[in-house]
Amino acid sequence: MNGREFDFTEELGELRTLVRQFCEEQSPEDVVRTTMDSEAGFDPALWRRLGTDLGVLGLHVPEAYGGGDAGLVAQAVVVEELGAALVCGPVLGTLALAVPVLCALSREDVKETHLPGLVSGDRVGTIAGPLLQGTFDAAGVTVTAVEADGGWRLNGAVGHVPDGAAADLVLVPARTPAGTALFLVEGAPAQLRRTPLTTLDQTRRQAELELVDCPAVQIADETETAQVCEQAARVAAVLLAAEQVGGAQVMLGRTVEHASGRYQFGVPIGSFQAVKHRCADMLVAVEQARSAAYHGAWSLQDGTDDPALAASMAKAVASDSYVKVAAAAIQLHGGTGFSWEYPAHLYFKRAATDAVVLGSTEQHIDRIAALVLDAAPGR
Amino acid sequence: MTTATATTAETVEELARTVVRERPPATTPTAELMGAWYDAGLAWVHFPRGLGGLEAPRMLQTAANRVLKEAGGPEPRTVNIIGYGIVAGTIVRYAPPELAARLLRPLATGEELWCQLFSEPGAGSDLAGLATRAVRDGDDWVVTGQKVWNSLAHLARWGILLARTDPDVPKHKGLTYFLVDMQSPGVEVRPLRQITGRAQFNEVFLEGVRIPDAMRLGDVGAGWAVSLSTLSDERVGLGDRVPARGAGSIGEALALWAARPDRQTPVLRDRLARLWLRSESHRLTVERAKVAAGHGVFGPEAAITKLVASELNQQVYEFCQELLGLEGTLYESYTSVLEDDDSPTPYQRKFLRSRAATIEGGTSEIQRNIVAERVLRLPADLRNDKNVPWRDVPRS
Numbered sequence: 001m002n003g004r005e006f007d008f009t010e011e012l013g014e015l016r017t018l019v020r021q022f023c024e025e026q027s028p029e030d031v032v033r034t035t036m037d038s039e040a041g042f043d044p045a046l047w048r049r050l051g052t053d054l055g056v057l058g059l060h061v062p063e064a065y066g067g068g069d070a071g072l073v074a075q076a077v078v079v080e081e082l083g084a085a086l087v088c089g090p091v092l093g094t095l096a097l098a099v100p101v102l103c104a105l106s107r108e109d110v111k112e113t114h115l116p117g118l119v120s121g122d123r124v125g126t127i128a129g130p131l132l133q134g135t136f137d138a139a140g141v142t143v144t145a146v147e148a149d150g151g152w153r154l155n156g157a158v159g160h161v162p163d164g165a166a167a168d169l170v171l172v173p174a175r176t177p178a179g180t181a182l183f184l185v186e187g188a189p190a191q192l193r194r195t196p197l198t199t200l201d202q203t204r205r206q207a208e209l210e211l212v213d214c215p216a217v218q219i220a221d222e223t224e225t226a227q228v229c230e231q232a233a234r235v236a237a238v239l240l241a242a243e244q245v246g247g248a249q250v251m252l253g254r255t256v257e258h259a260s261g262r263y264q265f266g267v268p269i270g271s272f273q274a275v276k277h278r279c280a281d282m283l284v285a286v287e288q289a290r291s292a293a294y295h296g297a298w299s300l301q302d303g304t305d306d307p308a309l310a311a312s313m314a315k316a317v318a319s320d321s322y323v324k325v326a327a328a329a330i331q332l333h334g335g336t337g338f339s340w341e342y343p344a345h346l347y348f349k350r351a352a353t354d355a356v357v358l359g360s361t362e363q364h365i366d367r368i369a370a371l372v373l374d375a376a377p378g379r
Numbered sequence: 380m381t382t383a384t385a386t387t388a389e390t391v392e393e394l395a396r397t398v399v400r401e402r403p404p405a406t407t408p409t410a411e412l413m414g415a416w417y418d419a420g421l422a423w424v425h426f427p428r429g430l431g432g433l434e435a436p437r438m439l440q441t442a443a444n445r446v447l448k449e450a451g452g453p454e455p456r457t458v459n460i461i462g463y464g465i466v467a468g469t470i471v472r473y474a475p476p477e478l479a480a481r482l483l484r485p486l487a488t489g490e491e492l493w494c495q496l497f498s499e500p501g502a503g504s505d506l507a508g509l510a511t512r513a514v515r516d517g518d519d520w521v522v523t524g525q526k527v528w529n530s531l532a533h534l535a536r537w538g539i540l541l542a543r544t545d546p547d548v549p550k551h552k553g554l555t556y557f558l559v560d561m562q563s564p565g566v567e568v569r570p571l572r573q574i575t576g577r578a579q580f581n582e583v584f585l586e587g588v589r590i591p592d593a594m595r596l597g598d599v600g601a602g603w604a605v606s607l608s609t610l611s612d613e614r615v616g617l618g619d620r621v622p623a624r625g626a627g628s629i630g631e632a633l634a635l636w637a638a639r640p641d642r643q644t645p646v647l648r649d650r651l652a653r654l655w656l657r658s659e660s661h662r663l664t665v666e667r668a669k670v671a672a673g674h675g676v677f678g679p680e681a682a683i684t685k686l687v688a689s690e691l692n693q694q695v696y697e698f699c700q701e702l703l704g705l706e707g708t709l710y711e712s713y714t715s716v717l718e719d720d721d722s723p724t725p726y727q728r729k730f731l732r733s734r735a736a737t738i739e740g741g742t743s744e745i746q747r748n749i750v751a752e753r754v755l756r757l758p759a760d761l762r763n764d765k766n767v768p769w770r771d772v773p774r775s
Contacts, residue, residue, distance in 0.1 A: 280746075
């Protein structure tokens, strides 16, 4: 599906329609609300259908590992639609983080063993490590690895692990005497203690993981680990940006609908310039986020821009836009906007969470400044 | 290559290369060069053959202009900024072929400059409320009124004019579109001094100016529709011109930043990085709009271009002014009312000039109305002059 940047082909359009219809039928708002209140926080059967029946959870994964090999742009379109519907599922842990990490590995056997289960939606994966700042921060690794009985044992605690309670597969960067290497913990060993956390955004779970002499397999060495994690963090940032576009677009649409049908002073409130101008600004925010997010996806897919810059641009613009649009949506809905029954708060909470996860806007702006201003020629 | 529809980027580039080979831009007078450019169908590749075009897809224009530029030739629009930007498209759509042929070539070469006579002291955002009257007299129309914000009117041979031909119908229905010879008796052009101290615009006074009916575009009373076609060219034109990454106004801010390490602070660094990011988002949005337009889709991304670009332009120069600190409080000169020119412009003048960005070509307030009503389909604003004869609408 390679093509010119921003050339949203018919195939991409069909893919979008497919996922959107699935979400409308299988994960309407009442299902989202029931699922977010459930213990697991997501519906494994629904996730499996996305992976197996629709085959949309590994579009950025090569066919050799069970993927669709359609590229990151296609995967971004899928994530945008999942974000628009607030589908409860391990999008962040599995799709945005574990899969790109595994894809970036050099070890074929690890990829062949573990990617197909994640792509089919049968298994859930995540990473327990300092990637949530949007870059791999080796200094932030809190787990240590020691060799024992011909294998490795991990010790340490990691907070804010996305989908950490549900994960069948936990990737763990840990300190070894030679540096930081990447390990894999499979299944539910007793030495892996999971504490589910109450999250601001109920549709997306986090857990605190504690590893106590937990057996693990090393899957990347001290040289490869940083590079693999760095690359995955960029893919994750771009996918999350696409999700932010999806959510923001829905909030804009709902707001316009409300402003057109809500009468005060004998006219629709959308006829007042104070209201319509804010709607126009919401549109600007959505469109700019869409441009930056898909520029990121195309750049990472085709290598057409500095990947670090493109990823930070995508995440910074989309974060700002989603927060701004979700906040404006609540404001323009008046009292309805902050009621529990109306879904604006669900989007607002997702926006607030997305804006921080994988690097805050400030962190990405700082990276952009380093790349564009500090490194400018002539200085 | 054998038919009009088969015109490709390669054919266009080849034609362009031939023109610049036969008339090297460095040694050929601009009018002659651009005349050959017009005759080769490269002025507006999407126009009919014989009228400066090749009946080719519009997007191929970029390829032609690139060849001209690489050979040291001008960016065509700079030869006749209003002529290329907004007049040519309207002429080709509404003028009879003989008239179009008479007007387009000297427009393309820059030998006959154009100006726009739309806005009036009493009709800015509400352009359709304008008061300049055109009264039929035999084969002519007699025009009286005052226009304002007319750049290049003092140099222009021709003007596009919107005038009221029927005051007894609602405002949009009583307008007619004319082409006026600026050398006609009764046309008086006065420079209009601006915030910068310079005169980039003019006021134009029309006193009993006679315009032959043959110089009317569109039907009597259909001027609004014709003017919309002009205004839409203006918006498309703006979109075509988005500079490359790090160029344009943000490029000037980057250059100033790099040149003044003594003024760099972490707070300004943050602010400049955000402005760079906004400029990039804008540039990418225009690129995206262009790709969509290539598929015949004019989506919401195309509608926000002017709004975003103008506000960004302002913010960039506000940043520059902040970076300059006290230096920014000094100014080149206010002593003489100079005509605006293309000389390297001090940041201070650009800072002042940028206040106009969010006013000219549709204020940001009007732009937001347009985006909200035409793109988002929000209900129309409350309007007091709806279905009221223009004559009875209150005016300031």
